[in-house]
Amino acid sequence: MRYSRFFAPTLRDDPADAEVISHKLLLRAGFIRRVTSGVYDFLPMGLRVLRNIEAIVREEMTCAGAQELLLPMVQPSELWQKSGRWEKYGNELLRFKDRHAHESCLGPTHEEVICDLVSRELRSYKQLPMNLYQIQTKFRDEVRPRFGLMRGREFVMKDAYSFHADEASLQVEYQNMFTTYQRIFNRLGLKFRAVEADTGSIGGNQSHEFHVLAESGEDLIAYCSHCDYAANVEKAISTRVIPSFDTAELSNISTPDMTAVEDVAKYLGVEASQLVKTLIYQVTGGAFDGQIIAACVRGDDSLQGVKLARALAADIVELADDAALKTIGSLKGFVGPQGLACKVLIDTSLQAAVGMVAGANKIDCHVSGLSIARDVADAEIADLREVRSDDACSKCDSKGSEGYIKQARGIEVGQVFSLGQQYTKPLGVLFQDQHGKRAIATMGCYGIGVSRLIAAVIEQCHDDHGMIWPLALAPFQVVIITMGKSETAMSASEKLYQDLIEAGIEVLWDDRKERPGVKFKDAELMGLPIHVVIGDRGLDADAIEVRQRAGSKQAISMASVADTIHSIMAEVS
RNA sequence: CGGGGCGUAGCGCAGCCUGGUAGCGCAUCUGGUUUGGGACCAGAGGGUCGGGUGUUCGAAUCACCCCGCCCCGACCA
Incomplete structure (x- = not known):
């Protein structure tokens, strides 16, 4: 071309x-x-x-x-x-x-x-x-x-x-x-x-x-530092250290304007893990279609939406609006799982939890001494939490438990x-x-x-100048960059161009009347693997420059350019 | 769908606050000089200023509505 x-x-x-x-x-x-x-x-x-x-x-x-x-x-x-x-x-x-x-x-x-x-x-x-x-x-x-x-x-x-x-x-x-x-x-x-x-x-x-591993990936994947366990965070499981607290009576505590987990924990002088984070969702599809439900994880955990939808066999779960909170007898910022007029799901890490702090479903008020088994007896237990980096790997040998969870971003290219x-x-x-x-x-x-x-x-293969295509994917395998417009350079270029085409190589001949810089920049931007630079200077010295986009360059005689290209291609592929 | 930002020539942007003949750089076209890393000089073409309504003698500029785009969140192979 x-x-x-x-x-x-x-x-x-x-x-x-x-x-x-x-x-x-x-x-x-x-x-x-x-x-x-x-x-x-x-x-x-x-x-x-x-x-x-x-x-x-x-x-x-x-x-x-x-x-x-x-x-x-x-x-x-x-x-x-x-x-x-x-x-x-x-x-x-x-x-x-x-x-x-x-x-x-x-x-x-x-x-x-x-x-x-x-x-x-x-x-x-x-x-x-x-x-x-x-x-x-x-x-x-x-x-x-x-x-x-x-x-x-x-x-x-x-x-x-x-x-x-x-x-x-x-x-x-x-x-x-x-x-x-x-x-x-x-x-x-x-x-x-x-x-x-x-x-x-x-x-x-x-x-x-x-x-495909890349920082720009939209998915988060979790994998074990030790064994071969790897999963999308939508599904990944891990073992967290479950803190235990003393049993206590359920009692109200005044927490004026304390709506965020961090604020409440700080105010009460407890760890975030002692709090129950209760999120209210609107469900579409499945047995709870059209209903409002509550889902709980520990204060220092995040809820995984896909896991919740799976637990409910629902099509869509989305955070409910403030009005919905009223219908189940609670209000924003002070939600707790106890006594709610809706289905309640509890993360497995909370199953045996006692002495917890949660919203009191009353303005400016939380409860302490919450026991899940005692105070939220009819809740369903499910895996809802999203794994965190440094959690222990659940799939690793339970005795050794050497593995811990690491995370990476990925672009999903196949399933x-x-x-x-x-x-x-x-x-x-x-x-x-x-x-x-x-x-x-x-x-x-x-x-x-x-x-x-x-x-x-x-995403995985580029540099400051542009794309870098592997030979098998490149739009053209070779680009011939003709410098200047001298008759000798043009005819030498055209001959090479024809020879390469006959050899079955996909080649782009930059025959434009542009200055050299423009041609170099475009060839690099497009990431074409092999660049052949033909100009009077190179022809006079019989030293034609052959460059690889990914790195090296060499100067060789015009007569052996085609052979050199063939050997580069054989080597690279 | 919620929050934020943006929409002016093909691309990147200024002008808007404070209303008064629509600009800059790149790209494009013509001529010339250049030619091994995004040239230079001279000239030229290209715009319903996203759309509509309103205010005004006069709107790119002010007000309202709509449309589109980008980012974050929600959501999603």
């Missing part, structure tokens, strides 16, 4: 509305442009990288025995009614009516559609197992799209769905996909970590997420789910087993955020 004819508008300044480095660089280097919130154009440069990632994903999926197909983006509401997710999925599901007033949605994921397809074609256990995948544009109407390709509303995803005659077969495929994902992310040159995960709106009984019969049952994915009996298929699903990976790679 000749740069003078190529559509890659670069920017000198960072766009003001980009926050993270990948977003800034993608815009500046002319890879993407924003159309509307969370929706982007992929310009030629961006598309080339996307295609390269797709190629690796395809290769590995094929190698793992999966077959590619393509499912529709527009899906009828009926299928979602069957799975129960038409109501359950919430506002992320973009619903609309067609001209016949038929309700449809844009596919945020494809369990329903694939089950519908397979249910109509599956006859015998002999057809199983089967793993089908696609690489396709998804739409999720995210609450808050941000960071460019990291969290878009429209994005490219690889989603695979496997069907099995039994659970054992599913476990084999789950493991197969797990190792396939490890291979894919390794080939992409990423530092990543697989962690145990909550199953979220997809559901199922087992799940792992793959996180695998063991779904069981959650979708196959309502959508009727049946087959005849060895005994001629009708049986329900067992299912797994496996996603990779393909467009998000573009951002993830940049």
